[in-house]
Amino acid sequence: MAMSRSSTALAQPHLADVTLTRDDMAFIAKLVYEQAGIVIREHKEAMTRGRLARRVKALGLNSVAEYCAFLKTPQAAGEIPELINAVTTNHTSFFRERHHFDHLRKDVLPRLVQERSARRGRIRIWCSAASSGEEPYSIAAVSRDVLGSRSDVDFKILATDIDTDILMKAEAAIYSADQFDRLPPDVKPLLKLEAHSGRGEARISEDLRRMIAFKRLNLIERWPMSGPFDIIFCRNVFIYFDTQTKASILDRFVTLLAPGGFLYLGHSESLPQPHPQLRLIGRTIYERLP
Numbered sequence: 001m002a003m004s005r006s007s008t009a010l011a012q013p014h015l016a017d018v019t020l021t022r023d024d025m026a027f028i029a030k031l032v033y034e035q036a037g038i039v040i041r042e043h044k045e046a047m048t049r050g051r052l053a054r055r056v057k058a059l060g061l062n063s064v065a066e067y068c069a070f071l072k073t074p075q076a077a078g079e080i081p082e083l084i085n086a087v088t089t090n091h092t093s094f095f096r097e098r099h100h101f102d103h104l105r106k107d108v109l110p111r112l113v114q115e116r117s118a119r120r121g122r123i124r125i126w127c128s129a130a131s132s133g134e135e136p137y138s139i140a141a142v143s144r145d146v147l148g149s150r151s152d153v154d155f156k157i158l159a160t161d162i163d164t165d166i167l168m169k170a171e172a173a174i175y176s177a178d179q180f181d182r183l184p185p186d187v188k189p190l191l192k193l194e195a196h197s198g199r200g201e202a203r204i205s206e207d208l209r210r211m212i213a214f215k216r217l218n219l220i221e222r223w224p225m226s227g228p229f230d231i232i233f234c235r236n237v238f239i240y241f242d243t244q245t246k247a248s249i250l251d252r253f254v255t256l257l258a259p260g261g262f263l264y265l266g267h268s269e270s271l272p273q274p275h276p277q278l279r280l281i282g283r284t285i286y287e288r289l290p
C-alpha cells in the first residue's frame, strides 16, 4: 500500500545540520578551555562536531550553529556541564598500565598498612580522573588484597571526575562481561565480581564499591579536600591540558600529598617541569620528598 505524503513526512528522522564553522569551533574550544582546562586542537574538529551533534539532538535543535548561538545566551548556564560531559574523552580500562597497580600492591601498600595499623591510622587514596570507574575499582581490588579483613586501618578511596554522566556509570559498577574476560587471570579474581541481572554484564562486588566515594570535581577549580593523601592517581588527563594548567595542578597535588606519598601519571605523560619536591622512582611514578 502506498504511503500518504503526510505519513512519509512524519517518518523522516530529524536531520540536524552538523556543519562546524571555524568561528564556532574557536568559540567552543575557548569555552571548554575556560571551563575544564581541556585544549581542543584544530585537528580534532571532526570529533568535536560529532560530540556536539549529540547535544544538538538532545536539545531538539536544528544545527551546531544554533547550539553555539544558544550557548552564548544567559539561559545556557545549565547546558555548560552537559557540553563538558559531551567533549570529554573517557577511554579507560581495568588495570590499565598495569605496573602501577603492581607497584601499589607490592611496594607501597604492604608497608603503609603495616605502619598505619600499628597506630590505627588512615590511608587515603585519590583517583583524580576516575572516568567510568575501572581505575578506582582496580585500586580498590589490589588494596583489598593487601588489607584482607583487617579493620585496624581507616582506608578510603576518593574517586573524582568532571563528567557527571560517566560518574553515574562508575557508581553503578556494572560492566560488560567481556571487559573482564580480557583481564589477566591473576588480577581478575581480585575484582570479586557479582552476578548481575543484565545479560552479558557483571558487577563489581559491594565490598569494593564501599571502599570508594565518587564525587564530581573539576581539576582546574578549587578543591574542597584538605588531604593529606598517601597516593594520588592522575592518569591520562594531563594530555588534555596545557603546560600552565598542568604546572598549577601539580603544585596543588604536591601540597595535598603526604611526604613519602606517591603520584602516578599516565605512561605518555610527564611533569611539565621537574618539581623540587617530587622524585621519579619508576615509570611515571613520583615520590613526594619530605
Ligand SMILES: C[S@@+](CC[C@H](N)C(=O)[O-])C[C@H]1O[C@@H](n2cnc3c(N)ncnc32)[C@H](O)[C@@H]1O
Pocket (backbone or CB within 6 Å): 036, 037, 038, 088, 089, 090, 091, 092, 093, 096, 128, 129, 130, 131, 132, 135, 160, 161, 162, 163, 166, 217, 218, 219, 220, 234, 235, 236, 237, 240, 266
Ligand atoms: C582518558 S580518561 C582517563 C581515565 C583514567 N584515569 C585512565 O587513565 O584510564 C580522562 C578523564 O579525565 C576527565 N577530565 C577531563 N578534564 C577534567 C577536569 N578538568 N577535571 C577533572 N576531570 C577531567 C574526563 O572526564 C575523563 O573521564
